[in-house]
Amino acid sequence: MAFTDLPRMFDSVAGELIYKIEGLDASGYTDVRLIDVRSDRTLALKRFYRTATAEVNAAPAARSVIRFSPPAGPSGICPVPERTALIAAEADGERTPVRLFTAGRGLPPLPSVPTTLPPRRTLARGEYDELTLLVPDNCLVELTRRFGDGESFWEAFQLLPVTRTEPAAFVVHADEYEPDTVGLDLVIRSGDEPIRTFAYDFVSRPAGARRVAWRSRLGSIEHFTFPVEEELSQTVPATDGSASREALLAERTRTLTLRSGYEPREVIAALAEIVRSPDVWIATKAGYVRVVPEGGTHGLRGCTGPTQLEIRLRIPESCDL
Numbered sequence: 492m493a494f495t496d497l498p499r500m501f502d503s504v505a506g507e508l509i510y511k512i513e514g515l516d517a518s519g520y521t522d523v524r525l526i527d528v529r530s531d532r533t534l535a536l537k538r539f540y541r542t543a544t545a546e547v548n549a550a551p552a553a554r555s556v557i558r559f560s561p562p563a564g565p566s567g568i569c570p571v572p573e574r575t576a577l578i579a580a581e582a583d584g585e586r587t588p589v590r591l592f593t594a595g596r597g598l599p600p601l602p603s604v605p606t607t608l609p610p611r612r613t614l615a616r617g618e619y620d621e622l623t624l625l626v627p628d629n630c631l632v633e634l635t636r637r638f639g640d641g642e643s644f645w646e647a648f649q650l651l652p653v654t655r656t657e658p659a660a661f662v663v664h665a666d667e668y669e670p671d672t673v674g675l676d677l678v679i680r681s682g683d684e685p686i687r688t689f690a691y692d693f694v695s696r697p698a699g700a701r702r703v704a705w706r707s708r709l710g711s712i713e714h715f716t717f718p719v720e721e722e723l724s725q726t727v728p729a730t731d732g733s734a735s736r737e738a739l740l741a742e743r744t745r746t747l748t749l750r751s752g753y754e755p756r757e758v759i760a761a762l763a764e765i766v767r768s769p770d771v772w773i774a775t776k777a778g779y780v781r782v783v784p785e786g787g788t789h790g791l792r793g794c795t796g797p798t799q800l801e802i803r804l805r806i807p808e809s810c811d812l
Contacts, residue, residue, distance in 0.1 A: 492512065492513070492514040492515055492516075492521070492582060492583050492585065493512070493513055493514055493585075494510060494511070494512055494580065494582075494585070494587050495511050495512065495513050496509065496510070496511035497510055497511075497580075497587055497588070497590065498510070498549065498590055498592070499590075500590055500591055501591055501592070501593055501598070501601060501625070502590070502592055502593070503592065503593050503594070503595055503596055503598065503710075504550050504553045504554045504557065504576060504592050504593070504594055505550075505594070505595070505596040506550065506596075507548050507550055508548060508549040508550045508553060508578075508590075508592060509546055509547070509548055509549075510523070510546065510547045510549060510580045510587065511544070511545075511546050512544065512545045512546070512547075512582060513543065513544050514543065515539060515542060515543050515544065515545060515582075517541055517542060517543045518541065519540075519541070520538055520539060520540045520541070521538070521539050521545070521582055521583060522536055522537070522538050522539075522582065523536070523537050523538075523539065523545060523547050523580060523581070523582045524536050524580065524581045524582070525547065525549050525552040525553075525578060525579075525580055525581075526578065526579045526580070526581055526586070527556050527576070527577065527578065528577040528578065528579050528589050529556075529572065529577050534552035534553075534555060534556065534578075535549075535551070535552040547580060549578055549580065549592075550592075552576075552578070553576035553578050553592045554576070554594075556573075556576050557573070557574060557575065557576055557594050558573045558574070559573075559574055559594070559706045559712060559770045560573075560770075560772075560779070561619065561621070561704045561712055561714070561772055561779045562619065562621055562660055562662045563619070563778055563779065564662060565662070565664060565667060566662055566663055566664045566667045566668075567648050567661070567662060568624070568630075568632065568648050568649075568650055568659050568660075568661055568662075569621075569659060569660050569661075569662050570657055570658075570659050571623075571657075571658050571659060571660050572657045572658070574593075574594060574658055574710065575591055575592060575593050575594065575657070575658050576591070576592045577589055577590075577591055577592075578590050578592060591657070593625070593658070593710050594706075594710035595707075595708065595709040595710025595711070596708050596709070596710075597708065597709065598625070598709055598710070601625050601626070601627060602625060602626040602627060602628070602630070602681040602686055603625050603626075603686065603687075604622055604623060604624060604625070604626075604679050604686055604687040605623050605625060605707075605709035605710065605711045606622065606623065606707070606709065606711050606713065607707045607708070607709060607711070607713055607760075607761035607764065608713050608715070608757075608758065608761050609755075609757060609758065610687065610688060610689045610690065611689070611690045611692070612689070612690070612691050612692070613691070613692050613693075613694045613716070614663065614665045614675075614691045614692070614693055614694070615665060615693070615694055615695060615696045615700075615716065616665050616666055616693075617665065617666060618664075618665050618702055618714070618716065618774070619662065619663065619664050619665075619702075619704075619714065619774075620662075620663045620691065620714045621660045621661060621662050621663065621712055621714065622660065622661045622663075622677070622679070622687075622689060622711075623658065623659075623660055623709075623710070623711035623712070624650065624658065624659045624660065624661055624679065625658055626650065626659075626679070626681050626686065628681060628682065629650075629680075629681055629682040630649070630650035630659070630679070630680070630681060631647060631648070631649055631650070631679075631680040631681075631682075632647065632648040632650075632661050632677060632678070632679055632680075633645065633646075633647050633677065633678040633680065634646050634647070634648065634675060634676070634677050635675065635676040635677075636668060636669070636672050636674075636675055637672065637673050637674040637675065637676065638669070638671050638672060638673060639671045639673050640671070648661070660712070661677070661679075663675065663691060665693060668693075672693060673692070673693055674690065674691055674692045674693055675690070675691040676688070676689075676690050676691075677689040677690070677691075696716060696718065697718055697719075699718075699719065700716050700717065700718050700719075701716065701717050701747070701749055701773060701774070701812070702714060702715070702716045702717075702773070702774040703715055703716075703717060703749070703765065703771065703772070703773050703774070703802075703804075704771070704772045704773075704774070704779060705764065705765045705768040705770065705771045705772070706768050706769060706770035706771075707761070707764055707768070708764060712770075713761060713764075715751075715758075715761075715762060717749035717750065717751055717802075718750075718751070718752050719749065719750045719751075719752070745805070745806050745807075745808055745810070746785060746803050746804065746805055746806070747773070747782075747803070747804045747806050747812075748801065748802070748803050748804075749801070749802055749803075749804065750799060750800070750801045751799050751800045751801075752799070753798065753799055754798070754799070754800070756798070759798055759799075759800050762800045762802070763800060765784055765802055766784045766786060766802060767784075768784065771783070771784050771804065773804060773806065773810075773812075775810055775811055775812055776811050776812075777811060780806070780807060780810050782804040782805060782806045782807075782810075783804065783805040784802060784803070784804055784805075785803040785804065785805050786802070786803050
């Protein structure tokens with residue numbers, strides 16, 4: 492018995508992840524297990540009867556272990572292994588080499604810094620941003636702080652060798668930089684080769700601005716601040732008097748409607764993913780809180796210039812914005 496074909500390293504769980512096996516016992520049965528290597532836990536088992544060949548799609552099992560959440564730690568490189576699946580297949584005591592599977596669709600070739608938003612961004616005090624790092628070898632982040640007097644300060648962050656086969660995020664927390672910091676310039680390198688450059692300009696936000704984070708189609712977490720809180724509405728279901736107060740409170744909903752400013756097409760296209768993203772959060776006084784997108788409107792079709800986007804988010808009743 493032998494595994495004759497395996498998925499590739501860094502393949503996406505959005506598609507099929509096929510393991511092919513030949514030389515099975517055609518007179519009996521064979522169990523094929525899919526193992527979460529990080530926990531050594533069996534995620535799925537498939538039994539094949541009286542066949543010499545078999546195929547197993549690992550994508551559903553791999554998707555089951557992937558979890559996303561925005562980072563809330565200090566600025567710097569933060570390993571995020573939970574955003575990927577580390578999988579091996581096993582049959583008749585033989586285990587395949589480990590494969591790392593990603594959550595994104597249409598990822599650029601590695602090494603890469605997948606993102607759907609432009610490289611020049613704004614950041615206000617109290618806000619976080621992050622960059623997803625898919626750089627298997629010798630990842631280095633060079634950061635230059637820009638100050639109001641024209642001076643600058645350079646520092647570098649190295650991804651440790653033990654984490655090179657895992658994804659990481661570079662976290663930027665605006666509150667950690669000096670009050671006279673006006674911006675940051677970042678260069679992401681793989682060894683000596685620059686991969687991407689990014690720039691952050693520190694700004695002030697209008698009252699009522701809301702920062703939203705979401706999981707993009709590339710498997711990155713993107714952040715954007717909507718400058719306008721359009722409406723906060725609350726819905727309480729009608730009752731005939733038989734429902735308890737606890738039941739009514741459990742059914743009560745709040746909907747937050749947010750509107751972007753006029754943004755370039757590429758930004759609106761990235762923001763439009765919020766409506767269909769499986770993971771969306773809003774920044775609150777207590778940190779990021781998971782919310783549910785209920786819909787939105789935007790005007791990309793036939794539009795050649797900047798346009799707006801409006802989204803509606805269902806938020807927990809207890810959420811303190």
